[in-house]
Amino acid sequence: MEIHTLGASFDPRHNFRAFKSKDVSKLAGKYYPQDFSSNDRHALYLECGFFVADVQNDSKFKNTTSVSDLCRRMVEFDKNWLYPMIYRLICLILTLPVSTTTMERAFSSMNIVKSKLRNKMNDEFLDDLIVLYIERTFADSINNDVVISEFELGGSRRVKFS
Template identity: 45%
Template sequence: MGITDLLCRALQEKSLDILNSMDFVSTTKALLHTLRAEGYDILLMIVQSVCENNGIEIPDMNACYRSATGRSCHQRNSITFEHHYRFDVFHDAIDFQVEEVLNNRFNDGAVELLRLSSALEPRDNFKLFNIEDIYKLAEKFYPNDFSGQELHYLRSQLEHYKFDIIHHERFQNISTISELCRRLVENEKTQYYHLIDRSIRLVLTLPVSTATTERSFSSMKLLKTSLRNKMEEELLADSMIIYIEREFTAEIDTDSIIDEFYSMKNRRAQLQ
């Protein structure tokens, strides 16, 4: 959990830093592989120390392991406690993180999408700007959003954009794609670079398809518990919105909501 914490925090940011996030994916994988190869003995020493300090019995690691079903070690090919904890528990937990979580969520297609999207990053005065990468991003990943003619015109806009926006004094020292999008609107550049603006807005939806979705499922687990398993969809959706956007709803005055609800029509019960 300590190894994956930095990556999790980066992916939960509302303004996703694509380059740093992909770096964290690579470093997380490398650290997990190192942990798998070298971390078991260190972990075992720590566990043994904790057990000794708290009077917890430690099994003989060379003894035959007996499963919870009560089967003898002969039925499990004489597997020892050492083998069980190292391979069946420690290695399996790490392999699950690498294969099921990291490799499945960050497959070759997802990695390429994020890499091509980074060509729109304005940081360091558009250091990563690349016409071919932006064109390939629109052509390969957003074919329904750009027609063949628009793709041809997109390349033409990118050629002008390269000399206009990148060297324009009003677009210097920008660090995020969202800030770039706002700056294009403020300077009325979107009417000339509407296809580039469309590409930027499509890239800005990437955090919505990752962090916000994960937050929604996490919120659902907290709200729809076993005691609330009959909650209707409308109430669940309203409750989730309030929970997810709690930094905004915290500023809402509850009394003002009651007053507005009370003033809508006459009611038998007195709310005030």
């Protein structure tokens, strides 16, 4: 929940009233430490002061209504080059709903895939089965004969597939 609260700092409504440099820095440091080195976090903090003053006074950003709209306008008006650390963090925030949805799908799929008969399988095989289950529409489009012929071309096997 905290990640969403900190991410709300980029809410452009009410002329970026919710923007807080401290929250932006905390968001990058706590939730994206591998994406931001200590130098990057320092640069991010410095960018924050300039960024908020810039977009609050720029008429091109007056009617910005969402974080995705902010990201689009940053690219459109070349602010992504002027504030690269802020742009990187906004892009990471925008992937959050996708990753959350993917995780929920993976856990619900695991309950279906990992039954009592399959509870002794290793993690790698379980991961493969879950991916196939989640992406079953794509998996259904794969021709089994093509896969078998690829395996046969890969080398000799103990069992003949065809």
